[in-house]
Amino acid sequence: MTPIAPETAQNPTLEAAPGSPPAPKAARRRYRHVDPIPWWLKAFGGLVVVFFILPTLFVIPMSFSDAQTFEFPPRGFTWRLYENFFTNPVWLDSLRNSFLVAVLTAVLATTVGTAAAVALWRLPGRAARLVRTLLMVPIVAPAIVVAVAVYIAFLGWRLTGTVTGYVLAHTAIAVPYVLVSVTGALGGLDPRLLRAAASLGSSPGRAFVRVTMPLISRGILTGAIFAFIVSFDEVVLALFLRSPVFQTMPVQMYNSVTVEIDPTISAASSIMVVAVTVIFLLPPLLRGRGRRR
Amino acid sequence: MSSRHTRWSNWLLLVPALALLAGILLVPLIRTLWYSVFDPDWTLENYGALFTDGVTTTVLWRTVVTAAMVTVATLLIGYPYAYLMTRVSPRARGVLLAIVLIPFWTSVMARNFAWIVILQDGGPVQSLFAFFGADDVVFYGTTVGVTIAMTQVMLPFMVLPLFSTLGGIDRRLLLAARGLGSSPTAAFWKVFWPLSRGGVMAGVILVFTLSLGFYVTPALLGSPQESLVAQLLAQRTTLLLDFAAAGALGMVVLVVTLVLVAWANRLGGAVSAIGVVAAGPVKESR
Numbered sequence: 001m002t003p004i005a006p007e008t009a010q011n012p013t014l015e016a017a018p019g020s021p022p023a024p025k026a027a028r029r030r031y032r033h034v035d036p037i038p039w040w041l042k043a044f045g046g047l048v049v050v051f052f053i054l055p056t057l058f059v060i061p062m063s064f065s066d067a068q069t070f071e072f073p074p075r076g077f078t079w080r081l082y083e084n085f086f087t088n089p090v091w092l093d094s095l096r097n098s099f100l101v102a103v104l105t106a107v108l109a110t111t112v113g114t115a116a117a118v119a120l121w122r123l124p125g126r127a128a129r130l131v132r133t134l135l136m137v138p139i140v141a142p143a144i145v146v147a148v149a150v151y152i153a154f155l156g157w158r159l160t161g162t163v164t165g166y167v168l169a170h171t172a173i174a175v176p177y178v179l180v181s182v183t184g185a186l187g188g189l190d191p192r193l194l195r196a197a198a199s200l201g202s203s204p205g206r207a208f209v210r211v212t213m214p215l216i217s218r219g220i221l222t223g224a225i226f227a228f229i230v231s232f233d234e235v236v237l238a239l240f241l242r243s244p245v246f247q248t249m250p251v252q253m254y255n256s257v258t259v260e261i262d263p264t265i266s267a268a269s270s271i272m273v274v275a276v277t278v279i280f281l282l283p284p285l286l287r288g289r290g291r292r293r
Numbered sequence: 294m295s296s297r298h299t300r301w302s303n304w305l306l307l308v309p310a311l312a313l314l315a316g317i318l319l320v321p322l323i324r325t326l327w328y329s330v331f332d333p334d335w336t337l338e339n340y341g342a343l344f345t346d347g348v349t350t351t352v353l354w355r356t357v358v359t360a361a362m363v364t365v366a367t368l369l370i371g372y373p374y375a376y377l378m379t380r381v382s383p384r385a386r387g388v389l390l391a392i393v394l395i396p397f398w399t400s401v402m403a404r405n406f407a408w409i410v411i412l413q414d415g416g417p418v419q420s421l422f423a424f425f426g427a428d429d430v431v432f433y434g435t436t437v438g439v440t441i442a443m444t445q446v447m448l449p450f451m452v453l454p455l456f457s458t459l460g461g462i463d464r465r466l467l468l469a470a471r472g473l474g475s476s477p478t479a480a481f482w483k484v485f486w487p488l489s490r491g492g493v494m495a496g497v498i499l500v501f502t503l504s505l506g507f508y509v510t511p512a513l514l515g516s517p518q519e520s521l522v523a524q525l526l527a528q529r530t531t532l533l534l535d536f537a538a539a540g541a542l543g544m545v546v547l548v549v550t551l552v553l554v555a556w557a558n559r560l561g562g563a564v565s566a567i568g569v570v571a572a573g574p575v576k577e578s579r
Contacts, residue, residue, distance in 0.1 A: 037380050041376070045373070049392050055399060056399055056403075059403050062410055073417075119306035120307070134314065140503075140551065142503075142547065144526055145526070145543040149543065150318075171313060175310055179310075235401050253403075269402065
């Protein structure tokens with residue numbers, strides 16, 4: 001389960017081969033001359049970058065449009081859609097529901113996922129590897145198949161349209177994200193520290209709280225944030241679990257496109273984009289502050 | 294650490310996660326499987342019906358074609374991009390990697406709504422085509438529109454395995470080929486491309502597989518007349534309440550997906566690629 005990016009960062013490339021001393025600047029420049037990046041490749045890269053950020057570029061201007069439809073370019077400038085969003089109980093309730101479900105999911109998934117990650121870190125052998133793979137299944141299984149199965153089961157258990165149902169279903173798909181990020185943090189933890197704690201008379205539980213937890217806190221925080229986002233932004237399961245009295249914000253957004261043609265969705269989309277971005281940027285920001293301290 | 298007591302307490306820590314997985318995922322899936330094969334007696338009729346009802350095979354084929362188009366598009370766009378990532382300075386590489394992950398930072402519904410705005414009739418993309426004289430191209434409500442939107446969100450799953458493989462190729466081999474008189478194009482196809490095939494395979498299988506299960510994008514950007522398998526599944530479940538037929542179809546999709554992902558995983562760490570997508574932005578900034 002080693003993530004790819006850190007690995008490849010160490011892979012040998014011409015510019016910086018690990019192990020060998022960095023080439024002097026002049027030599028490197030000469031190298032570039034022999035083996036330059038073609039201009040058309042850079043141009044292509046630029047176009048792909050535009051493709052990646054295109055939807056985000058459209059969302060925010062749309063939210064200030066005065067038009068009754070989804071027409072682009074947006075007409076005029078008005079805060080009306082935001083006013084709609086924050087005064088309409090349907091939108092506000094869905095936002096509140098989403099927030100409630102996401103917070104509960106984050107708490108539950110982080111607890112369950114961290115426990116599993118720590119256990120799997122300590123357990124050797126094939127059985128543990130099998131369990132790890134099994135726990136990753138919710139990430140790869142198609143959401144629609146999971147949604148259909150969960151919907152049929154939850155109908156029988158009377159869990160559709162309940163907070164419990166939403167939280168349980170979202171937790172099941174959020175745990176793998178916590179598992180990945182906590183496992184990543186545990187990779188940098190020296191097991192000898194725990195042995196030292198034990199030899200100094202600390203119980204395993206105390207050693208976990210006093211030694212392990214502080215050292216992997218960043219991984220736990222990252223996992224919690226991912227669990228929150230996974231739930232906050234989840235549409236497919238939510239569409240199946242909704243009831244007339246309880247639905248989340250992505251479901252209300254879905255309705256506003258398919259049923260109502262309600263331009264308030266542009267305001268809702270902007271709020272979602274900004275909220276998700278801010279939450280994602282939290283860990284690096286917190287880390288930056290910690291370093292300065 | 295190795296005493297029997299701690300070993301047991303470790304397995305105990307796994308109980309909540311496994312219970313959740315079993316209760317929320319495995320039990321419902323097994324129930325669904327059960328519905329599909331006991332109706333009320335043991336039967337494979339529901340599976341046979343998938344191939345004889347005339348609708349399912351058409352939809353399945355359309356889904357496969359769409360997934361294949363998305364796969365080809367992500368490969369054509371992702372390969373040069375991943376290659377560019379291996380060539381630029383580490384700082385620029387970090388920026389390019391963060392940009393790859395943007396589709397995941399963007400909320401699902403916001404992203405699909407944005408694509409509706411972009412691809413709608415009379416929207417910016419259609420106007421652009423009209424400007425160049427092609428005024429009858431339609432994107433909204435067509436498979437092409439669905440493919441464009443899916444390509445954007447599937448690109449990370451192509452770029453990350455490719456970046457991992459391409460970064461490991463020694464470029465001096467290319468220079469050696471050039472030095473021995475090979476043209477740049479020949480050097481690429483004879484040296485670089487064969488060495489990159491592992492990453493290509495992993496990316497192709499991963500993108501194709503994940504594309505099979507898309508629901509929201511085709512439901513919002515496609516048309517009901519050209520629905521994909523996920524929409525059919527949803528329709529049979531919530532509208533027709535035909536749990537047996539839905540179960541059979543769901544099982545087929547699930548098994549195909551898991552087999553393909555396992556295959557991609559053996560080729561090039563597909564699951565860890567998904568893990569990177571999950572933990573990527575934070576990892577990179579660490």
